[in-house]
Amino acid sequence: MRPYPSRPARLAVPAVPAAALLLLLGAACPAVAADGDPDRDFTIEDSRITESSGLAASRLHPGVYWTHNDSDDGPYVFAVDSRTGKTVATITMRGVGEPRDVEGISIGPDGDIYVGDIGDNLDGTWSHVWIYRFPEPKVLRDATVTATQYDVKYADGARNAEALMVHPTTGRVYIASKNEDGGGLYEGPAKLTAGATNTFRRVGEVPWVTDGAFSPDGGSLVLRSYFSARVYDFEDGRLGDSRSVAAPFQRQAESVTYTADGSALMFGSEGAGSGVVRVEIEGGAKPPGGGEEKGKPSGSSGSSGSGTPSSGAGDGQDGDGKGSVGLGAVIIVGVGALWFALRRKRGQG
DSSP states (O other): OOOOOOOOOOOOOOHHHHHHHHHHHHHHSOOOOOSOOTTSOEEOOOTTOSOOOOEEEOSSSTTEEEEOOSBSSOSEEEEEETTTOOEEEEEEEESSOOOOBOOEEEEOTTSEEEEEEOOOTTSSOOSOEEEEEEEOOSSOSOEEEEOEEEEEEETTOOOOEEEEEEOTTTOOEEEEEOOTTOEEEEEOOSSOOTTSEEEEEEEEEEOSOSEEEEOTTSSEEEEEOSSOEEEEEEETTEEEEEEEOOOOOOTTEEEEEEOTTSSEEEEEEOSTTOEEEEEEBTTSOOOTTOOSSTTOOTTOSSOSSTTOBOGGGGTTSOGGGTHHHHHHHHHHHHHHHHHHHHHHHHHHO
């Protein structure tokens, strides 16, 4: 078994802001849909999934989302049905050693599931990390699969990361590092190689990131943090213009993915019985391959780019129940920012 460092304490919320947060939780967290439709708000019901740290929409099974626990859980990946919140398959990976800190999951154009054992909470403890890969099962049932393991290192030295994204057309793997002073977007080689070291090189600058995902057409990349999210234009392997997303406030905001049809973003959280919240995308679905005018999702003449979340989600409108989510998040971020400012001022004075 590989040595595993003790995990530092999670982000602590002081008493005064915490009280304000609790008062706002009712407004910031919409009720889970109970109509049984897929790809809507849902709660992960499996008591084994207490640290859901990544989400990936199934390509073979509509309405199903793949997830995994954070650290020290084992080589397990879970398929959760968004209609019920129940686990419909548990996959055990063999041939990958002992996972250390699994933080991200993505599905490539080949239909394979990529699992990122890329966490490093001590920011530079591990000389290399790992990516595991196996075909998405055609039948949803508990199974043990043989996964391919890839050794990964960064060209500019070891670092912590929680976001693993596979581009849906090129198949190239990207990792976004996590740092309070700003992280980097790292690009892997054109093709991962088992039995050799795969070096990832920094190709862009990003903020604090806890997860990310490409839109189905590959033209956008969403990156989220604890209190916010941004969508970036993505072309020729590089980041372009970005815009904010009306992300929901969640107690441990750890995951995000696009729905398989690209019509919405799904935001997830850690914790027992954690919720997954849908945020609509302006203009509706944009299937892979597009075909419409560049930069304009189908059915929308005023969108700011492919995979653009609707700005209405944070402007106080109903927006399918999401208006209160964006407003609550803005208020909560303001409370947190005020507390940090006061704390810094006291420390300086």
